[in-house]
Amino acid sequence: MHMPQNRNPNMKYLATLLLVLVTILGSVINGYDCKIVQFIFGDSLSDVGNNEYLPRSLAKANLPWYGIDFGNGLPNGRFTNGRTVSDIIGDALGLPRPPAFMDPNLDEDTIMNSGVNYASGGGGILNETGGYFIQRLCFDKQIELFKGTQEMIARKIGKNESRKFFEQSRYVVALGSNDFINNYLMPVLHGLGVRKLMVFGLGPMGCIPLQRVLSTSGNCQDKTNKLAKHFNEATDKMIAELSTELPGVSYRFGDAFDVVNDVISNPYRYGFTNSDSPCCSFGQIRPALTCVPASTLCKDRSKYVFWDEYHPSDSANQIIAKELIKKFKFTRVNQDDSNAGAPSPAPAAVSPVAEGPSADAPSAHN
DSSP states (O other), X not given: OOOOTTOOXXXXXXXXXXXXXXXXXXXXXXXXXXXXXXXXXXXXXXXXXXXXXXXXXXXXXXXXXXXXXXTTSSOOSOSSSSOOHHHHHHHHTTOOOOOBTTOTTOOHHHHHHHEEEOOOTTOOSSTTTTGGGSSOOOHHHHHHHHHHHHHHHHHHHOHHHHXXXXXXXXXXXXXXXXXXXXXXXXXXXXXXXOOEEEEEOOOOGGGSHHHHHTSSSSSOOHHHHHHHHHHHHHHHHHHHHHHHHSTTOEEEEEOOHHHHHHHHHOGGGGTOSEEEEESEEBTTBSOOOSOOTTOEEOSBGGGEEESSSSOBOHHHHHHHHHHHHHHTTOOOSOTTOOOTTSOOBOSOOBOXXXXXXXXXXXXXXX
């Protein structure tokens, strides 16, 4: 895939935070009552289990304590203790939670009723991003799988109706951090029948615990955050240009940097006591990179902005999702859908294992 010509040349030096949340506008097609569903593309910020079906992948969330505050409290493929931002936004909009594409039970009826999640931990825009994870679904692969999904639906309801089905889609983009942290890249935004697109920008990735612990001061890495801001400015301009150049499209860019930065910079305002350290850590060993059964959990997970070195906690995701819903004026689309099949957060956020003596000490560096 290639970028349109005459784009800002600095874009190839920037990294992106993409999760693609595709909202299909409902209609009745050849007797099928097509509810509004989601197609999600992204990385570990939105993976709901695809990597669990990749046998050689080193990027998996299949160990305790991942998923501890979600449903039955067991690992479910999400790289956090609870819900992702897309889970929460989708629930608020009345959208069904789409299953992982790699789920062996996925079929056409499931796709038309629930959508699909293609997100893969370690994946990125560049094919080489996350190569040290051995196996993951890069963005090109996710798009390839989406094409296959379109072909599958075309066989189910016919090409003409399938084309209408996808041309009526609304697309919201907000994909993970791997390219940003590990590679520079050229984002690719031109999708199969995309007419209505919302792109979420990068957050302050220089403030995640991993970036802080790798700095000499323990503070946010300003250089990394400046790259994120630069990317957001350039992408905003590009999206505006695409909106004027491509006929019949409505493309919008949603800069989420300030929302996330405010949560990190002013945690007490949002009910947090710690915004610079992971809730799940391996004693004094930093960075621990992942959460494992032998890790120590903070006493109260609801007070931590970050779950591990990379990923926000369920509580932080809830705050971020709420602010994005308010900022972009999202409204409920499936009024009669109670999301009865969507697991709720587990009832307790108190650690089941012993925590260190200063696990919940107030901390709000920025």
